[in-house]
Amino acid sequence: GAGVSQSPRYKVAKRGQDVALRCDPISGHVSLFWYQQALGQGPEFLTYFQNEAQLDKSGLPSDRFFAERPEGSVSTLKIQRTQQEDSAVYLCASSHNNEQFFGPGTRLTVL
Amino acid sequence: AQSVTQPDIHITVSEGASLELRCNYSYGATPYLFWYVQSPGQGLQLLLKYFSGDTLVQGIKGFEAEFKRSQSSFNLRKPSVHWSDAAEYFCAVATSGGYQKVTFGTGTKLQVIP
Numbered sequence: 001g002a003g004v005s006q007s008p009r010y011k012v013a014k015r016g017q018d019v020a021l022r023c024d025p026i027s028g029h030v031s032l033f034w035y036q037q038a039l040g041q042g043p044e045f046l047t048y049f050q051n052e053a054q055l056d057k058s059g060l061p062s063d064r065f066f067a068e069r070p071e072g073s074v075s076t077l078k079i080q081r082t083q084q085e086d087s088a089v090y091l092c093a094s095s096h097n098n099e100q101f102f103g104p105g106t107r108l109t110v111l
Numbered sequence: 112a113q114s115v116t117q118p119d120i121h122i123t124v125s126e127g128a129s130l131e132l133r134c135n136y137s138y139g140a141t142p143y144l145f146w147y148v149q150s151p152g153q154g155l156q157l158l159l160k161y162f163s164g165d166t167l168v169q170g171i172k173g174f175e176a177e178f179k180r181s182q183s184s185f186n187l188r189k190p191s192v193h194w195s196d197a198a199e200y201f202c203a204v205a206t207s208g209g210y211q212k213v214t215f216g217t218g219t220k221l222q223v224i225p
Binding site for chain 1: 155
């Protein structure tokens with residue numbers, strides 16, 4: 001079946017713009033994670049959903065970052081008033097049987 | 112909180128040579144351990160995982176890893192490297208309870224020379 005998909009794959013934003021990044025998890029996967037991967041670094045946890053409930057948002061770097069999963073499937077990560085330090089690859093993963101399946105990521109560049 | 116250390120930022124090996132990538136973790140209980148590979152522009156692909164049981168785990172693409180509790184290590188090995196193995200490799204640790212929050216190492220970039 002289809003894996004995790006993310007869109008857009010690339011996003012260029014001017015500083016101060018708002019962006020929305022979409023994740024389509026594998027159908028039926030209850031758990032969904034967002035990670036931020038800065039250049040030359042490993043992915044860092046941002047937030048976790050179980051169905052529509054956001055159970056952990058401890059990794060969100062500021063209140064400009066907001067994530068939702070209103071119907072327990074597709075999730076959106078929104079970044080308001082983007083800053084240059086937000087430039088990174090944003091990875092989404094859905095999980096089954098303790099294994100996380102990753103999407104290809106969205107590369108965000110803030111100019 | 113758990114943490115992962117990958118001491119080698121960059122490793123170069125000749126095609127056909129053996130490979131060992133080092134990983135040390137810090138976690139209070141028995142962890143869940145993973146190795147992922149990431150090719151340029153690609154997402155993370157799981158190579159292998161350890162949850163419990165046999166400490167030597169086999170993965171895809173001919174990789175294996177050994178969990179050594181006494182050394183808090185989970186090193187990745189491959190007996191003969193292929194040019195297509197050039198990529199970045201990430202070791203990761205997750206909590207063994209709850210929803211499995213994963214912490215990644217900073218990665219080791221593997222270069223394979225002919």
